[in-house]
Amino acid sequence: MSEKKIMLGNDAIARGAYEAGVKVSSAYPGTPSTEISEFLATYPEVYTEWAPNEKVALEVAAGASYSGVRALAAMKHVGLNVASDPLYSIAYTGVNGGLVIVVADDPGIASSQNEQDTRMIGRSAHIPVIEPSDSQEAKDLLLTAFEISEEYDTPVIFRTTTKLAHSQSIVTLGKRCDVPDKVYERDVKKYVMMPASAIGRHKVVEAREDRLSADASSLPLNRWEKGDTKLGFITSGVAYQYVKEAAPTASVLKLGMVNPLPRALIEEFVASCDEVIVFEELEPVIEEQVKSWGLAVKGKELFTKQGEYSANMLKKVLTGKDAAVFAPAAAPARPPILCPGCPHRSVFSVLKKLKMHAAGDIGCYTLGAVAPLSVIDTTVCMGSSISLLHGMEKAKGREYIRSWVATIGDSTFLHTGVNSLINMVYNKSAATVMILDNRTTGMTGHQEHAATGKTLKGEETHAIDLSELCRAIGVPRVLRISAFDTAALEAALCESAGDDVLTVIIAEAPCALLKGQSFPNVCVADAEKCKRCGACLRIGCPAITKTADGTVRIDDAMCNGCGLCEGYCKFGAIEKRPR
Amino acid sequence: MNIMVVGVGGQGTLLTSRIIGRTALAQGFDVKLSEVHGMAQRGGSVVTFVRYGERVYEPVVEEGEVDVLIAFERLEALRYAHFLKKDGTLIVNDCRIEPMTVVIGAAEYPEGILEALSAEHTVRTVDGSAVARSLGNSRVLNSVVLGLAAREIGFEKDAWLSVLRETVPPKTVAVNEAAFNAGYGA
Numbered sequence: 001m002s003e004k005k006i007m008l009g010n011d012a013i014a015r016g017a018y019e020a021g022v023k024v025s026s027a028y029p030g031t032p033s034t035e036i037s038e039f040l041a042t043y044p045e046v047y048t049e050w051a052p053n054e055k056v057a058l059e060v061a062a063g064a065s066y067s068g069v070r071a072l073a074a075m076k077h078v079g080l081n082v083a084s085d086p087l088y089s090i091a092y093t094g095v096n097g098g099l100v101i102v103v104a105d106d107p108g109i110a111s112s113q114n115e116q117d118t119r120m121i122g123r124s125a126h127i128p129v130i131e132p133s134d135s136q137e138a139k140d141l142l143l144t145a146f147e148i149s150e151e152y153d154t155p156v157i158f159r160t161t162t163k164l165a166h167s168q169s170i171v172t173l174g175k176r177c178d179v180p181d182k183v184y185e186r187d188v189k190k191y192v193m194m195p196a197s198a199i200g201r202h203k204v205v206e207a208r209e210d211r212l213s214a215d216a217s218s219l220p221l222n223r224w225e226k227g228d229t230k231l232g233f234i235t236s237g238v239a240y241q242y243v244k245e246a247a248p249t250a251s252v253l254k255l256g257m258v259n260p261l262p263r264a265l266i267e268e269f270v271a272s273c274d275e276v277i278v279f280e281e282l283e284p285v286i287e288e289q290v291k292s293w294g295l296a297v298k299g300k301e302l303f304t305k306q307g308e309y310s311a312n313m314l315k316k317v318l319t320g321k322d323a324a325v326f327a328p329a330a331a332p333a334r335p336p337i338l339c340p341g342c343p344h345r346s347v348f349s350v351l352k353k354l355k356m357h358a359a360g361d362i363g364c365y366t367l368g369a370v371a372p373l374s375v376i377d378t379t380v381c382m383g384s385s386i387s388l389l390h391g392m393e394k395a396k397g398r399e400y401i402r403s404w405v406a407t408i409g410d411s412t413f414l415h416t417g418v419n420s421l422i423n424m425v426y427n428k429s430a431a432t433v434m435i436l437d438n439r440t441t442g443m444t445g446h447q448e449h450a451a452t453g454k455t456l457k458g459e460e461t462h463a464i465d466l467s468e469l470c471r472a473i474g475v476p477r478v479l480r481i482s483a484f485d486t487a488a489l490e491a492a493l494c495e496s497a498g499d500d501v502l503t504v505i506i507a508e509a510p511c512a513l514l515k516g517q518s519f520p521n522v523c524v525a526d527a528e529k530c531k532r533c534g535a536c537l538r539i540g541c542p543a544i545t546k547t548a549d550g551t552v553r554i555d556d557a558m559c560n561g562c563g564l565c566e567g568y569c570k571f572g573a574i575e576k577r578p579r
Numbered sequence: 580m581n582i583m584v585v586g587v588g589g590q591g592t593l594l595t596s597r598i599i600g601r602t603a604l605a606q607g608f609d610v611k612l613s614e615v616h617g618m619a620q621r622g623g624s625v626v627t628f629v630r631y632g633e634r635v636y637e638p639v640v641e642e643g644e645v646d647v648l649i650a651f652e653r654l655e656a657l658r659y660a661h662f663l664k665k666d667g668t669l670i671v672n673d674c675r676i677e678p679m680t681v682v683i684g685a686a687e688y689p690e691g692i693l694e695a696l697s698a699e700h701t702v703r704t705v706d707g708s709a710v711a712r713s714l715g716n717s718r719v720l721n722s723v724v725l726g727l728a729a730r731e732i733g734f735e736k737d738a739w740l741s742v743l744r745e746t747v748p749p750k751t752v753a754v755n756e757a758a759f760n761a762g763y764g765a
Binding site: 006008031032034035110111134163166167168169170238241242244245310311312322323324325326327328329330331332333334335336337338339364367370371372443445534537538540542544545546557 | 587588589597600601604609610611612613614615616621622623624635636637638639641642643644654655657658660661663664665676677678679680681682683684685686687688689695699717
């Protein structure tokens with residue numbers, strides 16, 4: 001009997017890539033897609049890497065495909081925006097070895113900056129989009145995705161969502177396919193996207209999509225589950241599971257491929273049911289197309305375009321009843337916070353003391369926007385902090401941004417921040433940029449990057465020196481300061497705010513959660529000396545709490561002994577001492 | 580069977596739900612788990628689900644459907660108690676972790692949580708941290724809580740222990756087993 005395992009959706013996708021005979025995979029970490037590459041890296045037969053950004057990752061995978069092997073790129077939904085430049089043109093070139101781009105959407109915005117729907121991008125780029133609904137399908141349909149990619153000479157988007165990526169369900173494992181490398185042949189009309197070739201390829205793209213549209217109605221990944229014909233559902237992805245839970249006897253057209261749609265099959269399905277609901281999270285991608293064919297279906301009249309769906313949401317619409325027995329109690333919110341010993345807290349505490357504003361970026365340090373630190377004013381997308389600050393300087397002048405800095409993490413800086421810094425040098429900005437170098441890609445769970453000296457597979461490699469990189473592109477003042485040296489940070493910030501020299505301050509200290517560190521110290525509060533002023537509470541460390549009498553207590557199990565609080569106690573009531 | 584595990588990011592709720600899921604899988608059930616990764620984990624309120632039965636579709640459990648709610652912290656028990664079925668059971672690790680909203684004075688930590696919850700639900704509590712500390716390893720508190728929950732969920736004790744042994748780091752098998760037993764007998 002084949003082995004059965006309970007697997008995370010992302011684990012199953014990696015397994016599918018392994019079984020499909022993938023030879024090359026490139027990715028940039030991004031919740032909820034990160035674990036795909038981490039699981040795939042455990043298979044020695046597959047070359048896997050972290051690329052500095054998603055555009056690079058997709059181009060690497062495309063190059064591997066052109067050369068004749070099966071290749072994969074993985075990213076989160078907003079990562080596909082970064083990779084959209086190659087995406088739209090790889091749609092034209094097509095593939096040689098199969099090419100699948102796994103893109104993880106985040107309905108409900110668990111860990112993202114927006115809620116965009118990748119199916120829309122698949123449509124506009126004329127790329128097939130395949131969507132699984134549980135871990136078993138995540139593995140099985142990935143193999144189908146490679147078959148479609150090669151059969152139709154097209155990249156394929158494999159779309160998942162947070163719920164699929166981070167749910168576990170049972171998977172029956174298979175063996176790795178032996179996929180022989182394809183022969184590469186020079187073909188300028190196919191692989192060189194200059195106008196004369198691209199005009200021809202656009203015709204190929206349309207013909208390919210027409211052929212796949214026609215075939216889609218008979219592809220087994222689009223499945224008609226016959227049931228009660230009073231009410232039918234057209235659905236895909238995890239939303240399918242909610243339909244089965246809420247309406248187990250209804251007829252269901254379960255789409256495994258959501259672009260292009262199987263028009264003939266959908267027309268037949270709608271005709272067979274008295275009433276049809278399109279149940280899809282986020283945008284009405286299926287619904288609008290079905291309605292444009294003149295079919296009467298319901299969708300967003302009943303359900304929101306926001307957040308995750310659920311079975312209860314559907315049950316409520318079908319029955320008008322709510323399953324809840326008890327009313328929710330009022331409970332103070334518990335938002336995510338920077339960890340005890342986090343070096344970002346130290347940097348933000350200095351910025352707060354100096355009453356500075358920060359153009360922020362994507363990472364744990366986005367949490368510097370919330371109370372009590374409240375330092376970050378803007379967060380848009382990867383690398384944007386530096387360019388936003390440059391834009392402010394050009395709009396309002398040097399004086400306006402003296403009280404501003406850009407804050408960006410090490411991995412984010414290498415992702416796209418460095419481009420913005422080149423622009424600052426080239427176009428003569430005088431500004432302060434802080435690289436919060438915690439030696440890892442923190443928020444996504446500690447992935448290596450080009451400045452850590454390790455590859456995804458754990459091999460030693462060259463570590464890019466961020467300070468030398470900044471100097472090489474022409475930044476006149478580059479300072480490396482320990483993130484916990486608040487006095488030196490303050491002095492450097494005051495100096496760079498006071499003169500007109502483009503300054504990069506690299507605030508260095510490893511992420512407190514990075515493995516292999518020891519924390520020999522602990523901070524202890526003396527209730528006798530505590531004056532109940534609350535200064536230490538305003539740095540927002542979760543290890544420090546107020547007791548009933550107003551004095552503070554430091555949880556020794558949580559404290560990492562960074563000593564930041566000691567520096568903020570004017571009365572000497574907090575002492576950092578050996579554990 | 581619908582199980583919900585709630586707590587504060589970093590408390591080990593994810594590992595607990597994975598052990599429950601694997602134990603159910605070993606009994607031959609269809610199993611689904613839903614986890615939380617990424618930014619939401621950073622010291623925030625964390626929720627995971629385990630469902631098992633003949634056939635499971637939805638990976639999450641919704642309000643009014645939870646059989647056993649395992650809360651690793653009192654305020655989180657209060658926050659999610661309304662997910663319980665009418666006759667569901669609430670397992671609470673009796674500890675208090677103040678959210679930042681309370682620390683900075685923007686909100687108050689509610690008093691009398693356990694009393695209020697006991698008025699409406701069947702509540703079983705354990706001071707997992709105290710038990711774990713008495714065993715010499717404060718990090719095994721989730722095995723203490725798991726032990727208490729295991730009694731409510733059912734399955735043979737050995738079924739739990741064999742999964743526990745395979746899941747925790749090899750060096751900590753003995754202390755995790757002792758912690759589970761302490762919770763199971765609590």
